[in-house]
Amino acid sequence: MTVVIDVQGLHKEYGATVAVDDVSFSVQxxxxxxxxxxNGAGKTTTVECVEGLRVPDRGxxxxxxxxPRRDRAELTQVLxxxxxxxxxxxxxxxxxxxxxxxxxxxxxxxxxxxxxxxGLADKxxxxxxxxxxxxxxxxxxxxxxxxxxxxxxxxxxxxxxxPQARRDTWELIxxxxxxxxxIVLVSHFMEEAERLCDRVALIDSGRVAVIxxxxxxxxxxxxxQRIQFRPTASFDDALLTSLPEVTSVIHRGDVVVVTGNxxxxxxxxxxxxxxxxxxxxxxxxxxxxxxxFLELTGRGARNGSAHGDGQGKGER
Amino acid sequence: MTVSAQAQPAAAGPGTRxxxxxxxxxxxxxxxxxxxxxxxxxxxxxxxxxxxxxxIPSFKDGLADSGGLTLLDSYIPILVVMSLGLLGFVSLxxxxxxxxxxxxxxxxxxxxxxxxxxxxxxxxxxxxxxxVTLAVLLIVARxxxxxxxxxxxxxxxxxxxxxxxxxxxxxxxVASIGSTARAAAAIGNxxxxxMMFFAGLWLPIPAMPETLQHIAHAFPLGxxxxxxxxxxxxxxxxxxxLGAMAAWTVAFAVIAGRFFRWE
Numbered sequence: 001m002t003v004v005i006d007v008q009g010l011h012k013e014y015g016a017t018v019a020v021d022d023v024s025f026s027v028q029x030x031x032x033x034x035x036x037x038x039n040g041a042g043k044t045t046t047v048e049c050v051e052g053l054r055v056p057d058r059g060x061x062x063x064x065x066x067x068p069r070r071d072r073a074e075l076t077q078v079l080x081x082x083x084x085x086x087x088x089x090x091x092x093x094x095x096x097x098x099x100x101x102x103x104x105x106x107x108x109x110x111x112x113x114x115x116x117x118x119g120l121a122d123k124x125x126x127x128x129x130x131x132x133x134x135x136x137x138x139x140x141x142x143x144x145x146x147x148x149x150x151x152x153x154x155x156x157x158x159x160x161x162x163p164q165a166r167r168d169t170w171e172l173i174x175x176x177x178x179x180x181x182x183i184v185l186v187s188h189f190m191e192e193a194e195r196l197c198d199r200v201a202l203i204d205s206g207r208v209a210v211i212x213x214x215x216x217x218x219x220x221x222x223x224x225q226r227i228q229f230r231p232t233a234s235f236d237d238a239l240l241t242s243l244p245e246v247t248s249v250i251h252r253g254d255v256v257v258v259t260g261n262x263x264x265x266x267x268x269x270x271x272x273x274x275x276x277x278x279x280x281x282x283x284x285x286x287x288x289x290x291x292x293f294l295e296l297t298g299r300g301a302r303n304g305s306a307h308g309d310g311q312g313k314g315e316r
Numbered sequence: 317m318t319v320s321a322q323a324q325p326a327a328a329g330p331g332t333r334x335x336x337x338x339x340x341x342x343x344x345x346x347x348x349x350x351x352x353x354x355x356x357x358x359x360x361x362x363x364x365x366x367x368x369x370x371x372i373p374s375f376k377d378g379l380a381d382s383g384g385l386t387l388l389d390s391y392i393p394i395l396v397v398m399s400l401g402l403l404g405f406v407s408l409x410x411x412x413x414x415x416x417x418x419x420x421x422x423x424x425x426x427x428x429x430x431x432x433x434x435x436x437x438x439x440x441x442x443x444x445x446x447x448v449t450l451a452v453l454l455i456v457a458r459x460x461x462x463x464x465x466x467x468x469x470x471x472x473x474x475x476x477x478x479x480x481x482x483x484x485x486x487x488x489x490v491a492s493i494g495s496t497a498r499a500a501a502a503i504g505n506x507x508x509x510x511m512m513f514f515a516g517l518w519l520p521i522p523a524m525p526e527t528l529q530h531i532a533h534a535f536p537l538g539x540x541x542x543x544x545x546x547x548x549x550x551x552x553x554x555x556x557x558l559g560a561m562a563a564w565t566v567a568f569a570v571i572a573g574r575f576f577r578w579e
Contacts, residue, residue, distance in 0.1 A: 051426055053579075073428060081426040086419035091350040096343055103339040104427045147427070 001028040004151055004182045005050060010059035012045050019045040021206030023059075027151075032173070032183045034197035034214075036190070036289075038297060042206040043186045044084060047153050050184070051081050063151060077106055080149030082140050084156045084186075090129035094120050094139055097128070098146055105147035117172060118142045133160040141169065145176065152176070155186040170195055190290040194218070200289070204297040217292040227258040227265055229279035231272065239275065243267045255281075336429050340437035348441050354407035358442075359449045362399035366392075366453060370461040385549070389463050390520060392453065393544035397479065397515045397537050399449045403442045404483030405504040405511075409491035411438060413500040416491075422579045431578070435488075442487070443480050450476060467550030471543070475553050478561040479540035485565045486511075486536065488572035495577075514538040533557065536564040 005027035012020040020042040027033040035043045048054040049061050052068030052075055061068055066075045088097050098115055102108035115121050118138040123131060131139065137160050144152055157173070158166040173196055177183055187193055193200050194214045202209040202217075210217065224247075237249045245267040246260040258268055265284055272279055348354050369375050375388040412435075415421045424434050457463035466472040490507065494500025513519075514528075515537035521529055532538035539560040543553030 053422065053425060073430070076426060076428040079426075081423075083419060083423055083426070086423040088423075089347050089415070089418075089420060091347055092343065096346070100339050100343045101427060103334045104336045104429045106428075143423075 001030075003027070004029045004064055005033075005184065006060075006062045007046070007050065008060045010046060010049055010061065011057050012042075012049060012054060013057055018206055020049070020056075023203065023206070023208050025201050025208060025211055027182060027184060029182055030177065030180055031198040032177055032185060032196050034193040034200035035184065035186045035203060036188065036193055036200050036293065037203035037209075038188070041203045041297075043203055044155060046203065047155060047184060047186055051079065051153055052076075076104075077147065078150045080144040080147055080152040080181075082144040082152070082154040082157065084159075086140065087136070088128040088139070091127045093125050093127050094131070095124040097139060098142060101143050102146045107148055109146055109148045111142070111146050114142045114146055117175075119168070134162060134165045137161055138165070138169070141172070145181075149181060151182045151184070153184045153186070157185060157187065158189065158192060166192075190288065190293060194289045202293060202296050209296045210292075214289045217296075218289045220292060225260055225262055225264050226285040227260070227268055227282070228284075229256055229282045230254055231256055232278045232280060233276070235272075235275060235277055239271055240268060243271065337433045337436060340429065340433055341440050344437045344441045345444070348407070348411075348445065351411070353410060354403060354442070354445060358399055358403035358407050358445055359452070361402065362395045362449060363452060363456060365398075366395055366457060366461075369395075370457070376461075386463075388457075388461055389548065390545070392457055392463055393541050393548060394516055394520075395453055396450055396544055397540050398512060398517060399453065400446050400479055400483045400540070401508055401512060401515075401537060403446050403449075404487040405490060405508040406501075407445075408438060408442045408484060408487035409494060409500045409504055410497060412488075412491040413494055413497045416577065416579060417497060419579070425578055439484050442484060446480050446483075447476070464548075466544075466548045468547045468552060471547035471552045474558075475540065475543035475547055478543065478553075478558055478565075479537075482536045482540065482561045482565040482568070485568035485572065488576065489568040492572040492574075492576035511535060511537045515541040534560055536561055539564075 003026045005025075007026065008024045010020050010023040011018075023042065023046050025033075035046065037043050045054060049056045050063060050068060052072055055069060063075060064078055066078075068075050092100075094115065095111075098111035102111045112121075115124060118141060120135065120138055120142065123135055126135075128136065128139070137158070141154065141157070144154060154173075158169050161169060170192065173183060173185075185193070185197060197214055199211060199213050200217065201211045212220075231254075240246050240249050240258055243260070243264070245264040246258055248259050250257045258264065260268070269279060369388055369391055375391070376386050378386055412421075421434065425431070454463075454465060458465055486507065490500055490504045494503045514532040514535040515521075516524075516532070521532045521538060521541065524532060533542055533556070539557040542557045543561075546553050546557075
């Protein structure tokens with residue numbers, strides 16, 4: 001596997017604010033790499049250094065062996081970018097924007113096909129300001145891909161899209177990856193990262209907390225399992241509380257809620273089976289990437305972004 | 317949604333790659349017309365003034381000490397300067413600041429378009445509109461109000477180049493120090509009216525007290541007016557006037573280059 005993006009010891013301050021403290025990661029060719037973290041964690045600043053829009057105070061950044069600042073002309077040919085909240089001139093039409101941007105590149109994609117794939121074909125002559133938020137977002141994705149990039153950096157890909165459009169966009173991104181494009185996805189949507197990313201870097205307060213696959217992270221975060229079911233017959237709680245895997249048993253009406261460690265499910269089901277009880281409407285809440293995220297960034301109890309937020313939403 | 321596109325070449329095919337600058341200029345020109353600010357103010361307003369002045373009988377009277385010029389004749393260079401000024405002080409900076417505020421310049425920064433082409437397209441569009449306006453002004457004045465064409469046409473063209481250069485440089489200056497569209501509009505207006513005063517919009521320069529006349533000749537739009545006026549009368553523009561415009565162009569361009577921000 002070839003390393004496409006290599007970031008080492010990245011550090012960036014704005015005045016007294018440390019936006020990125022120490023970030024290192026490398027992205028392999030053909031993967032979808034997620035950069036996740038709370039608002040103000042330094043995600044956007046990190047990718048802006050990759051895009052060459054910012055000069056790091058320390059550290060090195062290489063994209064396909066290119067220096068994002070020094071080799072600007074070459075980098076922009078091979079790196080497609082979708083910026084968070086960037087707009088087009090109000091009266092610029094969809095087809096004009098795609099046609100214009102495609103003229104910047106040596107070997108652009110067929111913008112008409114791209115317009116089709118992103119469901120914008122019937123908006124070809126609609127000016128930017130008359131597009132819905134989702135349509136603007138899709139245009140922005142199309143513009144990031146119109147140069148036939150080898151690497152695409154997509155910042156807040158599906159923010160502002162409705163659930164259907166979000167799913168369509170995910171499929172599109174998977175299709176683009178299948179073409180061999182390496183993708184960096186900046187997101188705060190755990191579901192999106194779980195669905196799309198091969199690996200994710202969790203960034204918190206300007207540092208990489210962990211880099212791993214979403215599944216491994218989710219699994220590691222499972223310290224507790226919650227099992228709910230309706231038993232076919234009543235039973236003595238001691239049956240379950242005596243199990244070492246189980247920490248508590250609660251009754252809610254005729255629903256039983258059992259919490260325990262990650263092996264609790266097996267233990268509970270086999271004890272019930274031995275007593276000829278069937279667990280109906282069984283539901284198990286397992287760990288998710290979100291749990292991993294909250295645990296690793298220590299925000300479980302505080303619910304939301306508690307610090308580093310002085311820079312506001314833009315987190316530049 | 318499936319993606320079947322395999323690195324297809326552009327519809328135009330290889331070898332016929334379109335020039336990004338030409339594309340940018342074409343698109344910016346269309347947007348300029350659609351936005352209406354530039355056409356209405358930079359082009360329409362000076363022509364409207366010409367029609368108003370041309371309809372006032374006393375503007376057809378001959379001026380004393382002017383070599384047979386009418387008042388209207390002497391106003392043409394002022395209207396020309398004003399038209400350039402409106403494009404430079406209003407249209408150009410408002411577009412650029414709007415693009416900056418809305419992240420459009422930043423987005424362009426991530427493409428191979430390059431800063432030179434992005435700014436170049438804006439300058440070409442505004443310069444092109446200036447040339448069109450000047451031509452329309454001269455033709456309307458000639459056909460409708462018998463104002464003779466400039467007697468020294470070469471001098472008029474040279475002056476147009478110098479004047480456009482200084483005014484576009486001032487436009488870039490306004491765009492570089494105005495951080496928001498509101499601020500840029502305010503700065504543009506604050507500069508525009510004094511500049512136009514020294515180009516004789518309210519009081520013709522020859523009618524000004526001597527001190528003011530000297531100041532006027534040193535100011536960019538006053539120097540532009542002087543050169544246009546000389547060209548209209550059949551003379552070459554004074555070297556001092558051209559020199560003043562060139563110096564102001566360099567000064568404003570340097571400041572703009574130093575302070576212009578792309579985001």
